[in-house]
Amino acid sequence: MPAVQPPKDPESDPRVKAVFDDIRATRNSDFINNIWRYLAFDADLLERTWEEVKAVMATPSDLDPLTKELIYLAVSIINNCEYCVHSHSAAARAKGMTAAQHAEVLKIVSLAAKTNHLSNAMQVPVDPVFIVGEE
Amino acid sequence: MPAVQPPKDPESDPRVKAVFDDIRATRNSDFINNIWRYLAFDADLLERTWEEVKAVMATPSDLDPLTKELIYLAVSIINNCEYCVHSHSAAARAKGMTAAQHAEVLKIVSLAAKTNHLSNAMQVPVDPVFIVGEE
Amino acid sequence: MPAVQPPKDPESDPRVKAVFDDIRATRNSDFINNIWRYLAFDADLLERTWEEVKAVMATPSDLDPLTKELIYLAVSIINNCEYCVHSHSAAARAKGMTAAQHAEVLKIVSLAAKTNHLSNAMQVPVDPVFIVGEE
Amino acid sequence: MPAVQPPKDPESDPRVKAVFDDIRATRNSDFINNIWRYLAFDADLLERTWEEVKAVMATPSDLDPLTKELIYLAVSIINNCEYCVHSHSAAARAKGMTAAQHAEVLKIVSLAAKTNHLSNAMQVPVDPVFIVGEE
Amino acid sequence: MPAVQPPKDPESDPRVKAVFDDIRATRNSDFINNIWRYLAFDADLLERTWEEVKAVMATPSDLDPLTKELIYLAVSIINNCEYCVHSHSAAARAKGMTAAQHAEVLKIVSLAAKTNHLSNAMQVPVDPVFIVGEE
Amino acid sequence: MPAVQPPKDPESDPRVKAVFDDIRATRNSDFINNIWRYLAFDADLLERTWEEVKAVMATPSDLDPLTKELIYLAVSIINNCEYCVHSHSAAARAKGMTAAQHAEVLKIVSLAAKTNHLSNAMQVPVDPVFIVGEE
Incomplete structure (x- = not known):
């Protein structure tokens, strides 16, 4: 609608x-x-x-077309855009995504959502080694 | 804290x-x-x-380790998990992500966020061709 | 449903x-x-x-009715509330929103979503000049 | 960081x-x-x-600069972009936002978040009168 | 679909x-x-x-089954998962949730969404007394 | 800040x-x-x-004070409100939440986030039995 x-x-x-x-x-x-x-x-x-x-x-760029599409799909899932989940699942399949790869994207996205919220829930301090310094 | x-x-x-x-x-x-x-x-x-x-x-799986890490990073950005953005940016760099690829991930993530919200704002109907049928 | x-x-x-x-x-x-x-x-x-x-x-308040409705609509888009996107798009039209203004709201909302995620992805430090001091 | x-x-x-x-x-x-x-x-x-x-x-466009800034601020609050909340609160003040208007934006944003979730929680069906027809 | x-x-x-x-x-x-x-x-x-x-x-665990289900439902509402809102509303009813309790969950979820955004909008500093120290 | x-x-x-x-x-x-x-x-x-x-x-209401606080905490985690995570974790501890119960809330919240996104990713149709009919 x-x-x-x-x-x-x-x-x-x-x-x-x-x-x-x-x-x-x-x-x-x-x-x-x-x-x-x-x-x-x-x-x-x-x-x-x-x-x-x-x-x-x-x-053409520094990432291959399927990788780019999978990243786009992951974002669309997290933002819960129904249209985009459908269009980018279809686009990824057109670019060669297999059912096993689709399942793997779902495992990564849902695992990341899980650990993102665990981290936010505990307000884990960032390890100093992860911080990027000025050049 | x-x-x-x-x-x-x-x-x-x-x-x-x-x-x-x-x-x-x-x-x-x-x-x-x-x-x-x-x-x-x-x-x-x-x-x-x-x-x-x-x-x-x-x-080891059907997606290479860097691709998996970039998907994890994309989700962490959208969920705005500060810790996870840092840890998975570092992990992606450790797996070979270049600055150009990092910039590209940011372009895809932010573009997807943009079109996700445009699509939700217009409540675009899903094209029938995108729907997956039963086997 | x-x-x-x-x-x-x-x-x-x-x-x-x-x-x-x-x-x-x-x-x-x-x-x-x-x-x-x-x-x-x-x-x-x-x-x-x-x-x-x-x-x-x-x-009646310090913001005019249409501005208030556009802010409500923007939030509803980001929260992806289907019902609210419809009801507040209709309400904004009833309060005089033109198609050009509707397009403009979509441009601002989707641009803000884009730069919000770019900023979160880079974890940009807040410029000291933006901080509000105690009275 | x-x-x-x-x-x-x-x-x-x-x-x-x-x-x-x-x-x-x-x-x-x-x-x-x-x-x-x-x-x-x-x-x-x-x-x-x-x-x-x-x-x-x-x-220059069909919406005045302050209205545009307030919509940008509303989105930044919902996306919880710390940098953007600060920079766009400052930008809105620079464009004339009063403390009373700032409070009003917060009232609208938080009320919209409230009703968005009430609507999603009840999965309220869209009233047919809100649907936009084809031209 | x-x-x-x-x-x-x-x-x-x-x-x-x-x-x-x-x-x-x-x-x-x-x-x-x-x-x-x-x-x-x-x-x-x-x-x-x-x-x-x-x-x-x-x-069986340290929280009773209905409490666990209500927490699951609250998360599903905030993440706007249509399927999950339906399945966990049904599950909560099956575990004894009354209509009055359902209304109460909606009041808490929508109030929390409201104050979460007020807090983020003002970037309220955490009171030192809330911080958990190392053992 | x-x-x-x-x-x-x-x-x-x-x-x-x-x-x-x-x-x-x-x-x-x-x-x-x-x-x-x-x-x-x-x-x-x-x-x-x-x-x-x-x-x-x-x-006093139809839900006990600790249950209400845990629901509030769950929403605050998902909305990633740093202030609210701290204040409502503290409030829940003051109302008797044990460390084991805190861990359990984190398990439920992160599991729900996981299955919410799996469901959205697959766009699972709602089972008719979950739909609430008119009285």
Whole structure:
């Protein structure tokens, strides 16, 4: 149940069309998923968000694409974004995530949530050896 | 400033000593960091937590050790666990994380937080293609 | 799918009726939205919650009504309360929020989420100039 | 206690210097606060973050500067970003926030947190009237 | 709408069957609720999760079963886990939680959320008397 | 490091003095902890917060005082409120919480955090039997 109104004919706005065209070209697919259709209610918001997603996630970098997707998925689980859990689980599978790897991500995420809260509950002081000094 | 009282001489408890010995053996290091010293206020809690951390993080699996550490770090950032951010940043560096990769993790985590909240704010409906069917 | 049972005939309880009457009078509308119908399962919880919402949100104060509603909406997005995102998006529109302003709220909320996590990830020390001293 | 190492002489990197110069020009002040000094460990991350903060927060728009700052502060409180609570409380005061308005922000943020959790606890169904239809 | 694929015939895997049998025996009921059916996509994850839930929640201890369930419910509300809010509200009712007690849990959870955020917003210093010293 | 300025001589304001007097009388102690000293920057905020804390936490009800305190502590851990973790750990100890019970709260809170995220990660559908019907 949406809380904003996506435009009925988004590509009639040339700024929206340019973004959608770039999404299709970058992904080599005709499919535009809902987050982009909804962000199109504001062309500036759409442009900025896609530009950043493309730069961070769709550009070769020092981390491989599957690792990046798994980190994105982990954050989406902790933030409990239903849409994002679905879209990034699907994206990770498309990038080769196996069921065993999916299970492993769930084990790490839920273990981290567990120890994060244990640490916060005890207010454990940071070991001095972990602190990064000035250069 | 701790909220529980860690035991002064933790290894006088043989259950605690056994865990500390296993931490040292598994990590091939004499260093026991504070989270374990604080968890030692309850031997059962210490044993269970270490057993799980060892099984998930210190056992060869379908994800490489650095990837696992980066996922753990991402969750710790989102949960805002100060201790965990420090300990897992240090652990990731020890497993080879470069400054460029650290920056990249921060870009992914903060971008995911951004799009998670955009998606929640618009209550974007999940695309049917993302849904996993029964086998 | 509710997790508590709202009363079938809430206004048969005079305490509930008094709150519903005050909601209708305050808002100059006959519509009672679901949060109040569900809170009615406990008259005390209903009375306290409405009293506070009325005092904070429906009483003239040092912030204008739309600004107050946008802050409420921002919190609801971060807490990922589906019901609240819908009800406060609607309330903000009723108080004059334009689509451009709605987009702007989303930009600020998602940018703040981004920089909040960057700051937490780096554990940035607070600049001394920001600290408030004792009077 | 930082978790990344800020560069000792950040402006020796011309990309960092360009951002710092723009921050000073935009704010008409020589002061560069810590978040920018720490983000300087990665010039790309620094450039992107400042570019977005400048576009969203320092550009005239459909919301007045104080309202925008209060929304940013509200999000920072909910995400419990210590640095951000301090920097955005200070920024809001610099933009004219009175003590009475500060108290009011706290009342709204804490009331919203309260009703968000009441709503989530009861899993209140969204009233159909709140749903936004397709155009 | 699930994001992982639960096995169609989970008990054909003897490890899964052993866990399901133990759930039935421990609870003295034939009903296996969905969380276990979904966790069965990875037998190791299922075994570990059930073993911990059984040890913490289904074993006599220093807190009575209803108190333990109410704490579990409170956490589930704050983490906004829809499934968990439903399953632990039901579990608490099965252990004797009255409607008045349910309302009271909601009052405490929402009040705590309120004062947690007030405290974070003001960055209140911890009173020295609250700090736990070393033994 | 506070983000608001507590009044230097709070009891010179008769509204503040009345609240502080009631705190002392209710708790039968001369000690006023920092949260109240900071809330005193706005008498209305102070009055409302104390009135609610007193009604929910300091009034005999359907849950015993220690159970209520443990629920408050659990929420404070999940919300990562440093001040609140300290003050409510201390309050729970004052109400009789043993070290073993404290460890048990930590086990439940961290286990719940774990299963909450597993459930959200898999987007487990709610079992129909958990849904509460209309009366």
